[in-house]
Amino acid sequence: MWSRGRWCIPRSPRRSVCRRRIPRPSCEGKAMTERKTLAILVGGGPAPGINSVIGAAVIRARLEAVDVLGVRDGFEWIMQGDIDHVTPLDIGEVSRIHFRGGSYIGISRANPTKDPAHLDNAVLALLRLNVSQLITIGGDDTAYSAMKLEEKAAGRLQVVHVPKTIDNDLDLPPSVDTFGFQTARHYGVEIVKNLMVDAKTTSRWYLVITMGRGAGHLAVGIGKAAGATLTLIPEEFTGRRIRLKSVVDTLVGAIIKRLSYGRLDGVAVVAEGLALGIDPADLEGFEEVERDTHGNVRIAEVNIGEILKTAVQKRLKEFGLKATIAAKN
Structure with a gap:
């Protein structure tokens, strides 16, 4: 019922609850919220x-x-x-x-x-x-x-x-990967598995260069899952300038060890970030390599696979050994 400007709602014969009538808000003179x-x-x-x-x-x-x-x-x-x-x-x-x-x-x-x-x-x-x-x-x-x-x-x-980084180089919890990392690792594993079969069939070594400008997570993920002969990442050389000779000697050592087992084949997975860590003096023309607009070396322009292949074959020759090596970037 209406009583002195209030709506009174009967609850019982003894009492009623009164509420003040609240006027509806008016939109006149107010601009509508701009759409986001x-x-x-x-x-x-x-x-x-x-x-x-x-x-x-x-x-x-x-x-x-x-x-x-x-x-x-x-x-x-x-x-x-x-x-x-x-x-x-x-x-x-x-x-x-x-x-x-x-x-x-x-x-x-x-x-x-x-x-x-x-x-x-x-x-x-x-x-x-x-x-x-x-x-x-x-x-x-x-x-x-x-x-x-x-x-x-x-x-x-x-x-x-x-x-966005398939390098997985962010400080996230161990169980959380950056998007794209697992996909890249999965396809990388399939490629390396096929190369391992090809390597054994043709009695040759493959040097597989993976992405990873500042971290070797992708290389390690691929190498571990595929069971590659050897995996090299820049983190193994933390705190010092990487010398090309050290990388070459590591690869040569793996090849010689395999030869001692009667195996002429193998697959080495190498993170491309090694190219950035190697002393520029060891890489002919490294300083002239094209850089992007952020000043980063375009690692694709540093053919680290071919550089390592040539250096390893030269080092093996010093030992009177020979190996067929193919670089896969």
């Missing part, structure tokens, strides 16, 4: 699992009614102020991209931190696209770019970085 937009970009090099991360992020965001933009080719375009190289992403188009390799929105090593103008352009480009949240997928260089971008945005952008 999430941007996703990928930097660095390719790795298994990138599309899985993109798909999961898009699906979660769209379920929360957040618009999503895929920024093509990492920082390449937005650091030039170009906002045309973006594509809207929705659940329908990303729900199956985890079955594909590569990156659905491209990838690049473009570095916006080398020029303050590029960093400004990247921030302004994202703001022009109405982006309030950014997910970057990449390695340590992309993580650094993301950090500087957030600093430059001064609160206008929320940035989250997803570490």
Whole structure:
């Protein structure tokens, strides 16, 4: 019942509960909340699992009614102020991209931190696209770019970085691997297993160079699971400059030991990071090797497999021995 500006709800013959009538809120004169937009970009090099991360992020965001933009080719375009190289992403188009390799929105090593103008352009480009949240997928260089971008945005952008490294070189709990590591290890094991059969059939040695710029986890994972003859990683030389002679002598020792067992074959798994640790004086032309925009040596340009092959064969010749060796990068 209505009584003196209150609704009175009878509870019993003795008493009633009275509640004040609360007016409905009015939206007049108030702007509606601006719709959020999430941007996703990928930097660095390719790795298994990138599309899985993109798909999961898009699906979660769209379920929360957040618009999503895929920024093509990492920082390449937005650091030039170009906002045309973006594509809207929705659940329908990303729900199956985890079955594909590569990156659905491209990838690049473009570095916006080398020029303050590029960093400004990247921030302004994202703001022009109405982006309030950014997910970057990449390695340590992309993580650094993301950090500087957030600093430059001064609160206008929320940035989250997803570490992308099949090297598994992050300080995570022992049971947690970086995405892509197990996939790379699995395929690496299959390759080495096949090479071991080929090596025995043809009586030759294979030097298999695996990825791993600063860590040998992938090489060890492949070598252990496949049962390779020998695995060499940069961590074994911690605290000192790696000399090419030490690496060569280790390989030669393994070959001679196998020969003593009557075996002419073997497979050595070598982490590519050894190339960075070896004294430049030992690697002819090492200083002239191309570097990326972050200043890192493009290890693919250092043919460490062929360098080791030549050096090992030369060393064996000094002992009056000969072995057929093939390098597999």
